[in-house]
Amino acid sequence: MSMSALDIRIEGIGFWAPGWPNWQAARAGLRGDLQADPAVIKPSPDVLVAAERRRAPLAVLLACDVAAQACADSGRNADTLASVFASTHGDLVITDYMCSTLAIAPRELSPIKFHNSVHNAPAGYWTIAAHCHAASTSISSWHSTFAVALFEAAVQANADQLPVLLAAYDADSPSPLNEVSPASSIYGVAMVVAPARDHEASLRLRFNAPVRPSASMHLPRAFADMAGSNPMAAQSLPLLAALASARPHILQLNAGLQSTLGIEVCT
Amino acid sequence: MPETIDPIYITAHTATSALGHGLAEHLEVLRMERSGLRENDFSREPLTCAIGRVIGLEQRPLPEAYAAYECRNNRLAWLGIEADGFLDQARAAIGRYGADRVALLVATSTSSIGATEEAYARLEDGHFPENLRRSPIHTPHSLGIFLEHALGTRGPCLTTATACSSSAKIFATAERMIRLGIVDAAILAGVDSLCGSVLFGFNSLELVAPEPCRPFDVRRRGISIGEAAGFALVEREVSKTSPKLIGWGESSDAHHMSTPHPEGLGARLALEGALTRAGIAATDVDYINLHGTATTKNDEVEAGVVSAAFNARTRASSTKGWSGHTLGAAGILESVICLLVMEHGLIPGTLNCEQPDPVCGPQLALRNESADVRIALTNSFGFGGSNCTLAFACGGRS
Numbered sequence: 251m252s253m254s255a256l257d258i259r260i261e262g263i264g265f266w267a268p269g270w271p272n273w274q275a276a277r278a279g280l281r282g283d284l285q286a287d288p289a290v291i292k293p294s295p296d297v298l299v300a301a302e303r304r305r306a307p308l309a310v311l312l313a314c315d316v317a318a319q320a321c322a323d324s325g326r327n328a329d330t331l332a333s334v335f336a337s338t339h340g341d342l343v344i345t346d347y348m349c350s351t352l353a354i355a356p357r358e359l360s361p362i363k364f365h366n367s368v369h370n371a372p373a374g375y376w377t378i379a380a381h382c383h384a385a386s387t388s389i390s391s392w393h394s395t396f397a398v399a400l401f402e403a404a405v406q407a408n409a410d411q412l413p414v415l416l417a418a419y420d421a422d423s424p425s426p427l428n429e430v431s432p433a434s435s436i437y438g439v440a441m442v443v444a445p446a447r448d449h450e451a452s453l454r455l456r457f458n459a460p461v462r463p464s465a466s467m468h469l470p471r472a473f474a475d476m477a478g479s480n481p482m483a484a485q486s487l488p489l490l491a492a493l494a495s496a497r498p499h500i501l502q503l504n505a506g507l508q509s510t511l512g513i514e515v516c517t
Numbered sequence: 518m519p520e521t522i523d524p525i526y527i528t529a530h531t532a533t534s535a536l537g538h539g540l541a542e543h544l545e546v547l548r549m550e551r552s553g554l555r556e557n558d559f560s561r562e563p564l565t566c567a568i569g570r571v572i573g574l575e576q577r578p579l580p581e582a583y584a585a586y587e588c589r590n591n592r593l594a595w596l597g598i599e600a601d602g603f604l605d606q607a608r609a610a611i612g613r614y615g616a617d618r619v620a621l622l623v624a625t626s627t628s629s630i631g632a633t634e635e636a637y638a639r640l641e642d643g644h645f646p647e648n649l650r651r652s653p654i655h656t657p658h659s660l661g662i663f664l665e666h667a668l669g670t671r672g673p674c675l676t677t678a679t680a681c682s683s684s685a686k687i688f689a690t691a692e693r694m695i696r697l698g699i700v701d702a703a704i705l706a707g708v709d710s711l712c713g714s715v716l717f718g719f720n721s722l723e724l725v726a727p728e729p730c731r732p733f734d735v736r737r738r739g740i741s742i743g744e745a746a747g748f749a750l751v752e753r754e755v756s757k758t759s760p761k762l763i764g765w766g767e768s769s770d771a772h773h774m775s776t777p778h779p780e781g782l783g784a785r786l787a788l789e790g791a792l793t794r795a796g797i798a799a800t801d802v803d804y805i806n807l808h809g810t811a812t813t814k815n816d817e818v819e820a821g822v823v824s825a826a827f828n829a830r831t832r833a834s835s836t837k838g839w840s841g842h843t844l845g846a847a848g849i850l851e852s853v854i855c856l857l858v859m860e861h862g863l864i865p866g867t868l869n870c871e872q873p874d875p876v877c878g879p880q881l882a883l884r885n886e887s888a889d890v891r892i893a894l895t896n897s898f899g900f901g902g903s904n905c906t907l908a909f910a911c912g913g914r915s
Binding site for chain 1: 717772
């Protein structure tokens with residue numbers, strides 16, 4: 251039995267990957283109209299105060315950068331938006347620190363690194379920086395994280411008839427963790443999504459519905475490399491390529507061990 | 518302001534923790550006022566503290582078919598799901614509604630990071646040892662991957678990992694999905710197990726008590742860490758005898774990564790959200806299972822919020838003196854305790870609290886009491902300022 255469709259309107263998009271500092275650049279790049287900017291090497295979100303920009307883990311910088319971009323693009327106030335933060339593996343740099351310190355000198359664990367190790371650390375930094383008291387969740391669904399997080403944001407938006415911020419990101423994976431959880435680049439994408447009626451929907455989502463996907467879009471070399479080196483890029487770039495093309499498109503993303511998410515891009 | 522929601526029904530539930538395996542053992546130990554905490558014997562060089570350990574996990578490997586998911590956290594999940602016939606009831610619901618119509622919402626703070634810690638302790642030439650080179654157990658969704666495989670659900674499956682509010686928030690996720698007609702039922706699982714990361718991590722923040730935790734006592738010195746697995750099957754279908762979730766509230770402190778808002782702003786917002794969605798007033802609440810971790814700050818802030826919002830008729834207690842703080846599993850473990858409280862009219866006291874902090878209101882129950890409890894709340898607050906309050910009502914009444 252198929253499930254009912256959830257319609258959402260995308261009100262704003264944020265993007266960050268090395269060479270591609272925002273959605274405007276990435277959209278042009280996905281259309282083949284722009285090359286990567288080699289000066290873009292690290293996210294530096296203004297939303298964090300300078301001291302935190304220096305100290306915060308890369309995963310936090312990445313998530314806050316794309317979240318702030320999406321809010322600005324949507325015109326919504328960041329301080330009232332409910333949020334869904336999503337990462338395939340969480341912050342593997344900190345996982346590596348925790349596990350190697352525990353193996354050698356467990357009593358020397360850094361308290362700041364410990365509180366930064368929670369999966370919702372980026373959401374915590376974000377809500378503090380944005381002065382946001384709205385609900386925030388942090389999720390993972392392994393290789394289906396992006397599809398499931400987009401669906402969860404759409405559920406929240408439709409259930410409460412409110413806009414919701416989605417921020418999905420993966421940082422890189424150090425050795426030896428990269429043997430089991432590979433990621434060799436950093437990547438983040440964010441969207442502000444709102445409930446939509448028929449004619450204003452940007453996306454129509456259907457869980458486990460039989461859909462006939464359009465022919466998959468060609469990814470320019472730089473983006474194909476991203477998809478090959480970062481799990482969140484692999485999971486989300488098919489949708490972003492369709493959005494960049496601004497043509498109707500139907501995709502089917504893995505949404506679980508035996509589940510799929512059908513996405514109709516209505517723009 | 519959120520609108521009132523329709524209740525969802527809790528048609529099966531169970532818990533496994535330091536109190537025991539299943540509902541009957543939990544009820545018995547609560548009645549006896551006997552703590553499940555013990556001296557820390559977990560790691561190789563254990564810290565001096567008490568822990569809430571589930572006994573016998575080491576002797577209970579996963580069934581052969583699930584060997585790829587073998588690790589302490591998934592063992593605890595499997596031990597827990599078999600209690601009280603929960604696994605059979607979950608499978609019956611999947612059969613009744615269809616695998617597509619059942620969501621699997623899991624919650625954990627550290628998932629199976631214990632297995633990753635072990636791999637690092639046993640690196641071979643800088644590589645993971647062969648028997649731990651298994652991707653599904655080194656990722657936050659480990660519990661979800663394992664249970665999705667074992668149960669065969671095809672509805673939305675996700676891990677919520679918001680530290681110590683994780684397994685309270687999945688009740689809200691389920692309610693939204695059921696309200697929108699995305700699914701007819703959801704299987705909720707909250708599992709967190711002992712590991713070096715949390716023992717030494719909380720120790721680094723000087724939040725671990727050297728003795729068994731004393732929630733709300735003036736002499737409290739921090740938490741005792743525990744492990745637990747809790748499960749609930751929630752359904753849309755009206756069932757007069759089943760208890761129900763009638764409200765939830767979620768909020769962010771927007772204050773600090775590891776200490777609560779000093780005036781409990783986030784806690785108050787979560788409480789107001791739960792009462793508003795349930796369509797009830799604070800005076801309707803019979804019992805509150807408090808977050809009550811026994812850290813100086815949490816208990817001070819939470820006691821202030823409760824004494825300001827409720828009158829003396831409402832009873833409140835922390836059960837962490839029995840179980841320890843089971844982190845990502847605390848929300849669902851304490852929800853299950855709320856259901857036991859409503860079913861049996863037993864209000865647990867606040868074990869190990871002898872001299873309550875003067876900030877505590879008259880609501881705090883120190884010793885066990887009996888009372889007719891129709892509406893119960895539970896509070897869960899986590900790092901990153903993540904707060905969730907749930908409201909439950911007993912079966913057979915509106």
